[in-house]
Amino acid sequence: MRILVLEDEYPAAERLQRLLSQAAPEAQIAAQLDTVAGAVEWLQTHPAPDLILADIHLADGISLDVFDQLVVSSPVIFTTAYDQYALQAFKTHSVDYLLKPIKLTELQAALQKLRQWHRPAASEVSQQLQPLLNTTSPTPKTRFLVRQGEQLLPLHATDIAWFQSRHETVTLVTRSGQRYLVDYTLEQLEQLLDARQFFRLNRQFIAHLPAVQRLHPHFNGKLKLDLHPAPAEEVLVSREKAGAVKSWLEGG
Template identity: 65%
Template sequence: MTVLILEDEYPAAERLQRLLAQADAGARVLAVRDTVAGALAWLADNPAPDLILSDIQLADGLSFEIWEQAVVPSPVVFTTAYDAYALRAFEANSVAYLLKPVKLAALQAALAKLRQWPAPAPGLERLLDALPRPQRAHKTRFLVRQGEQLLPLPVAEAAWFGSRYDTTTLVAADGRRFIIDYTLEQLEGLLDPAQFFRLNRQCLAQLPAVRRLVPYFGGKLRVELHPAPADEVLVSKEKAPAVKAWLEG
């Protein structure tokens, strides 16, 4: 089985490749691309792969643009931290829609479904099949260390999360800071996407922490947060529309 991976987060792409090797020893990753433009260029120059593993938010836009701009016959397994795109995923040859962080069992189930693709089910059944299975409730608290004590901190009190040198820091609304044992990628899968947004590779913020957006050079946005981080928080030109949409609700 040949596979094309579309993912703009390097650790997530590496993890997918490891999971894929465990789920199907015969799978062969042909390429990894992190942009819509890169995916379209690769698909134009190569035979269609047996499977596409695709994140939805790529570095230069939503991966759905690929299917809007080209005829791609390959079945797709979407991997994302958001469950709001399930219906659009169905329109793009979706075999499965896996919420991050992707689990080995979920990927194995998706590959098993792929072996029967296309299923002879009626349209409604196929649509329901493409929808994500019920997930457990979003995370509501963290157990944080304060001195020698471990304290429960409600998620509502978290302003933003920062990642630096493989360390993730939870910054509370009152300015307190705690080191936590989660990556930002893991947090994307645990927290309510209506309340939290991954602004860039280093920062994931909760809605009340965003004070304003300031236009920045090259079409980027500078996000002013409270409490204020030490470094500027910049959102790429490609991701700026998604941030605005999230803030508008």
């Protein structure tokens, strides 16, 4: 298991490595970095690690900024003395949120949770963990109940243009431009929707295939997408995800 450690305090980094040697002797530290800029550069130029252990506060900002700048597929265990970032942290691929000083038993429990998430589907896995191992739901969700005043309206997935997460709420926008709040996170919707028709473009948007009108090259290998109806914000896709978006649009 290759681990990227993001920690700007040398004593804390040393203690974490000692705990790791006890909790996961097979683990290898791929790199230890103390800045957001260094983490972004490393993740852009190296294979994704099996795990990221990230303190919240780094020398030049907070580690959550890394996940705002990049689409990171690696699971993350946050290690911090602050608990006010927990909700924001769990919007990443967060396995756990450990408060300092970290105890060996807590780290062992977090690593066990990680192993359960990545256990092969063919092994004996409980029904509660199985959805976490599937990239898409076996039976994609085709209808949503949305609230209109005091009423609930059934809405078919084919009528949806895109979903947007903003200020901890998720909005569903129909192809005719109507907007409804939904009680799902984008992470939950990724599991529920048909991956052939819906794609997670970035941390804010999931788009339905017919809603994508055009692609434009953007800075640093990114893509800018025109959606219909047009959102108020620009819709950008990272360089790392650009190829996957093109493949999805081509039906690959």
